[in-house]
Amino acid sequence: MQFISEPAPAIAPDWFARPSTQVAPDLLGCTLVRQLPSGAVIRGLIVETEAYAPGDPACHAYRRQTQRNAVMFGPAGLTYVYLIYGIYHCLNLVTDGDGVPSAVLLRALQLEAVSAGGDRAATQKLDRVAAGPGKLCRALQIDQTLNAHALRPNTALWVEHRSPDCDRALAQMPDAITQTTRIGLTQGVELPWRWYLTQSKAVSKR
DNA sequence: TGAAGGATTTGT
DNA sequence: CAAATCCTTCAC
Numbered sequence: 001m002q003f004i005s006e007p008a009p010a011i012a013p014d015w016f017a018r019p020s021t022q023v024a025p026d027l028l029g030c031t032l033v034r035q036l037p038s039g040a041v042i043r044g045l046i047v048e049t050e051a052y053a054p055g056d057p058a059c060h061a062y063r064r065q066t067q068r069n070a071v072m073f074g075p076a077g078l079t080y081v082y083l084i085y086g087i088y089h090c091l092n093l094v095t096d097g098d099g100v101p102s103a104v105l106l107r108a109l110q111l112e113a114v115s116a117g118g119d120r121a122a123t124q125k126l127d128r129v130a131a132g133p134g135k136l137c138r139a140l141q142i143d144q145t146l147n148a149h150a151l152r153p154n155t156a157l158w159v160e161h162r163s164p165d166c167d168r169a170l171a172q173m174p175d176a177i178t179q180t181t182r183i184g185l186t187q188g189v190e191l192p193w194r195w196y197l198t199q200s201k202a203v204s205k206r
Numbered sequence: 207t208g209a210a211g212g213a214t215t216t217g218t
Numbered sequence: 219c220a221a222a223t224c225c226t227t228c229a230c
Contacts, residue, residue: 068227083223083225083226086225182213
């Protein structure tokens with residue numbers, strides 16, 4: 001079953017103004033849209049997310065507000081992009097109310113095939129290109145210059161709602177979404193705040 | 207001012 | 219399992 005379909009309405013900032021643990025699973029099946037400076041557009045279905053919340057020792061904002069994590073304390077609907085291990089970038093979407101530091105990490109996308117044309121090998125390869133938070137940002141050419149970006153249609157980055165078909169399919173199938181623990185953390189390891197589309201071939205490894 | 211370490215990925 | 223690689227954070 002494929003969830004990719006026609007462009008759906010863009011998600012408004014208010015939609016993100018809920019706890020990250022609610023937004024994270026709801027983002028599955030939505031489409032992340034990146035418009036490059038050249039005007040080229042890359043679209044990908046969100047297939048894996050993680051939530052970070054207040055009181056969560058793994059959250060960058062756990063200790064206090066700093067210059068880096070400041071955007072997480074702000075209003076919902078903004079991006080939080082940071083550099084990890086000096087090599088990769090990670091893309092978060094800020095959630096919850098103003099003053100409540102929380103966000104959802106986008107861990108994997110199923111990229112929309114532009115001209116795959118039923119090529120099995122090409123499709124399999126495409127499934128791995130954005131499978132992981134670092135690879136996702138590499139594929140979409142996302143770096144710190146996109147930090148604190150407001151998600152709005154026809155800007156550099158925005159998110160579109162699930163298609164009606166996708167929404168229906170996820171609602172009908174109880175096991176369509178898997179909830180489990182987060183990856184790569186040293187703290188908050190036990191919290192089951194990672195979600196992914198169970199059947200997706202584009203989720204991150206490990 | 208310095209040192210430790212990280213929400214990752216890749217190759218040995 | 220260790221390297222790559224650099225920015226952020228915290229300690230002194």
